Amino acid sequence: MDYNLIKVFNSVCQTKSLTKAAEALNMTQPGISMALKKLREEVGVELYFRKGRGIELTSDGQWLHERFQKAEELLALGQSPELFRLYCTESLLYRLEGKIDAHFVESPLDDQQLFDDLFSRKIALVLDHLPRQSSALISEKIHSEKMVVVCREGHPRIGDVLTEEEYFSEQHIAIKMLRQNLSAFDYLAEQTVQERNVVTVTSSIASMMLIVSNSDRLGSVSESMFNRWGKALGLKCFDFPFPFKSVNYHITYHRRFINDLNHQRLRELIKQEVSL
Template structure:
């Protein structure tokens, strides 16, 4: 009696990669395969299931209802299999010469880089911090493709493809130059909105940091200028009568250098919460576990004034 040919479980791995990346080429890059190999695998799975799985849309693909249903059943078990596979990777921090790449916001880089360099003093490894891409989908894709090892950001992912951990909290403050002609020592709600403002635009979502984190709709502010760098914003505040908003840790670091006063905001604002984010498949990966541990050590030391 003939035996039924065994099903190739690798087709599921390729399918989930295409589903997550919405692209045959990106899936091929993630899996280190050729694009034709990925295309052939999806064709084989389509034939086995008897259902269309993806429809081409522009340069990518869009899943059909059948593909969505299949992915819902496969996402968790496939992720667990990948975790097991990556957990076997060898990693020895004392001998490794690996370079890790971490996406982090400008303020997070300021807080962490110096402490991290001290922690790496006796090791041959390095950690390179990079500002994240403007488009959030690109950040997620780079994490999935492991172009970066993790991210430290105020962005919190909703997808089950990522794991995250809250690691830091900060708050917003107002800064003005010490020689400001109208503001000394503290600032009232009326004073704040009577002055011109240097607006800091978030790199993503095109929002100002105040609008993102305030609990209420703010009155219109008189704009002095618009900046996408906190450092340049504070330098500009030191040379003008315009006000600026920054994280307290950043303001405390540079207030003396730029000759700035630092005030509590005259309105309620949410805290700035930083999250460490990494690919779910790296949850049990020894190298990624070590990296997360080292960054948590750096954060703890920074909090204690190291």
């Protein structure tokens, strides 16, 4: 029997919908219907019937699904898994690289590329700030931490407290990143604030911290990044002097991986490491 028929039928059984199964497997709905028709012809029994907008398994369909599930599990266990390729935001990259057996790539600056590469299967998983934006994707929030403002220890105008007036009177370094067509700063600001005097734009948090350590400019980083590198670079940090969201990290992946045993193990390992 064609293994693709097993995958299609299991996906339909799990989602209870031809449409959702098509999204999960990156197929068209007519393609799903043709595969089910071929499977029905091979086994010679009715496997499901329509119920509202979804489907309900017949007793024969349920029996077959249980055996197909075991077949997929055995096939997955018997395979030598290749390293998954995943996008990871810089703040988590330093915490996970070398501890998780996967091919890490720093997240692209444009969030559209994140989703394009998930759908095209170039990437198996994304660790980033964005929740899912498609019914074909699954997104799980795994971590949250606050953002802080950083400047060098010997800053000539900023002492032990940072006021809103002082914040906006200084020059700033910004991250060249767009999420939902917003800059990283605008994406996390809880309200509309006055425009900052941004004089330098960089694509890396690490380079931002280095520039801040050798200038009088201000930057903003996650608290974990400051805790890891701030003191070594001679930096000090402050809470934002106006409402600013914590940054939430999500695991996002295509539904096609929901029952992939190796992918499940990867997700659990990532959650364990991030929670430490």
